[in-house]
Amino acid sequence: xxxxxxxxxxxxxxxxxxxxxxxxxxxxxxxxxxxxxxxxxxxxxxxxxxxxxxxxxxxxxxxxxxxxxxxxxxxxxxxxxxxxxxxxxxxxxxxxxxxxxxxxxxxxxxxxxxxx
Amino acid sequence: xxxxxxxxxxxxxxxxxxxxxxxxxxxxxxxxxxxxxxxxxxxxxxxxxxxxxxxxxxxxxxxxxxxxxxxxxxxxxxxxxxxxxxxxxxxxxxxxxxxxxxxxxxxxxxxx
Numbered sequence: 001x002x003x004x005x006x007x008x009x010x011x012x013x014x015x016x017x018x019x020x021x022x023x024x025x026x027x028x029x030x031x032x033x034x035x036x037x038x039x040x041x042x043x044x045x046x047x048x049x050x051x052x053x054x055x056x057x058x059x060x061x062x063x064x065x066x067x068x069x070x071x072x073x074x075x076x077x078x079x080x081x082x083x084x085x086x087x088x089x090x091x092x093x094x095x096x097x098x099x100x101x102x103x104x105x106x107x108x109x110x111x112x113x114x115x116x
Numbered sequence: 117x118x119x120x121x122x123x124x125x126x127x128x129x130x131x132x133x134x135x136x137x138x139x140x141x142x143x144x145x146x147x148x149x150x151x152x153x154x155x156x157x158x159x160x161x162x163x164x165x166x167x168x169x170x171x172x173x174x175x176x177x178x179x180x181x182x183x184x185x186x187x188x189x190x191x192x193x194x195x196x197x198x199x200x201x202x203x204x205x206x207x208x209x210x211x212x213x214x215x216x217x218x219x220x221x222x223x224x225x226x227x228x
Contacts, residue, residue, distance in 0.1 A: 036217070045119070046154075046162065046205050048217040059215050095161055099217070101209050102152035102167035109161050 002026040004096050004107035012090075012114050018083040022096030022107060023076075030054045030074045034099040037070060037081045039092040040109075047092075051099050052079055086114045120145065120206055120220035127226040133194040136223045138206030139187060144218055146187035150209035153182055153191045156222075157202045165204075166191060193225070201227040 008020035022035070029035060036051035050060040052070045060068050064083070072079040083090060091114045097103035121139040128134040138145065138153075145151055151169045154162035164173050166182035169189065179194045189208070193200055206220040 038219075045222040046207075046219040048207075048219060051217070059217075061216060062214070101150040102164060102207070103154070103162070104164050104167070104173065106161040106163075 002098060002105040004098070004105055006094060006096050006107045006110040008110060008112070010111060010113060012086055012112060013116050014087055014114055015085055018081070018086050018090060018112055018114075020081045020094055020096075020110065020112070021078055022080070023078045024098075025077070027098070027105075028074075029072060029077050029079065034059075035072065035079045036097050036099040036103065038095045038097060038103070039090075040095070041089075041092040049081065049083075049094075088114050090114050120208060120218055122204075122206060122220040122223045124221070125224045125226065127228055128193075128196045129228045130196050130198065132196050133192060134196060134225065135193075136191045136204055136206075136225070138189040138191070138208075138220050140189075140208055140210075140218070141187055143212040144208040144210035145184065145189050148209050148211075149184070151182065151184060151189040152207045153180075153189075154205045154207065155200075155202045156205065162205060196227050198227050201225055 003025045005023045012018045034051040037049040050070045052058045067084045069082040093109040095109045097106040153166040156162045169184045170182040204223045
């Protein structure tokens with residue numbers, strides 16, 4: 001059974017960089033699929049942030065591309081998200097998920113609040 | 117890179133059928149058979165219900181079905197049950213300039 005688990009700080013100060021990691025178990029990232037990040041502001045809808053292949057090939061949401069970096073560590077079977085220059089508008093539940101033109105396995109999500 | 121358009125809310129009584137629409141463009145919904153639907157209960161992660169327009173993952177009830185016509189995809193839930201009350205999101209792969217994923221704004225389903 002594929003499982004994903006997000007981890008990282010729950011509170012980030014404005015203008016700083018949000019950093020999250022997604023640990024994958026039950027499936028080797030190197031075996032295939034893309035791996036993605038999705039966020040959901042409180043009371044709002046889902047927004048795709050970006051996706052990465054095990055080779056390191058990435059696709060980013062054009063609206064966030066200038067601030068987003070997604071990387072993969074196949075040795076640890078995990079992938080990571082960095083979002084720079086955060087503001088209150090980046091407060092959201094952040095999910096990681098496996099992507100094969102659809103998101104079939106999701107992490108439980110982690111709330112990140114941007115506040116001083 | 118606009119979000120796909122969904123009705124904000126739909127409702128139905130137990131046993132009835134409802135349909136949720138998801139309207140995009142020829143660059144996303146209309147251009148690829150990569151439409152997926154997700155169910156989200158409060159405080160929970162989204163759950164995949166339909167992928168590639170009309171396919172159900174293992175374990176998803178056959179009361180859920182998907183279809184597409186032109187730039188509009190649809191999710192139909194038949195034999196509504198109380199546990200179907202949730203938010204539903206559609207999503208599509210798109211590649212107008214660079215490949216990416218777009219979601220609909222979400223539809224709140226109320227079972228009366």
